[in-house]
């Protein structure tokens with residue numbers, strides 16, 4: 249049984265043009281907002297690509313030009329300025345850049361397939377992996393989720409995002425240790441929208457529990473396949489799910505087929 253990265257689709261990302269609330273004048277028709285969702289994912293992909301390509305030798309504008317030259321991102325030209333702002337801010341995060349510069353072995357967008365047991369495999373892509381002078385690894389995952397603030401306080405939103413992605417990073421840490429045979433001593437979510445880096449706990453107890461959850465999830469997926477019952481859990485997250493067309497009936501989809509995210 250393979251556990252794939254698809255399990256970690258974002259649940260609350262929004263595209264820049266939808267940032268305003270209805271009260272503030274965001275009166276787009278409902279279907280226009282829905283049409284924006286594929287672009288939301290694309291915007292996240294563009295920022296990821298820019299983070300992957302950023303270096304001291306290139307400005308954020310240069311990197312943007314390279315990224316926009318890729319046909320899949322050409323429709324995002326109007327959002328380039330926002331992407332440059334986010335990536336440039338991250339590149340000015342001195343603590344992050346110091347770690348990047350001192351890495352003796354750096355992997356970016358590193359695809360892997362790792363065994364979590366004899367029969368369970370995890371497939372994923374590590375955004376950034378740094379090896380420190382002691383041979384230990386530090387894992388980073390870029391997230392372009394909106395981080396909502398309440399009177400300038402992001403903590404509630406950060407706590408939700410952290411919990412949403414905790415298992416992903418813990419599973420990645422387990423996979424990397426297995427594949428590279430070296431310890432992963434830290435795992436971080438890079439919240440690009442607010443230029444904050446959030447630590448995910450990697451204690452032996454946490455990793456042990458995450459490992460058990462992975463095996464249990466794989467078992468329930470296998471059982472679901474065998475009896476053709478996946479314990480459907482419909483909700484807002486279905487908007488991002490690549491299996492929606494085969495999973496949801498027409499009334500559950502709630503939006504016209506032509507507006508679905510291409511799979």
Ligand code: SF4
Nearest residue numbers: 481482486489492495
């Ligand atoms: S579309 Fe189906 S498989 Fe996808 S998240 Fe929704 S309920 Fe789960």
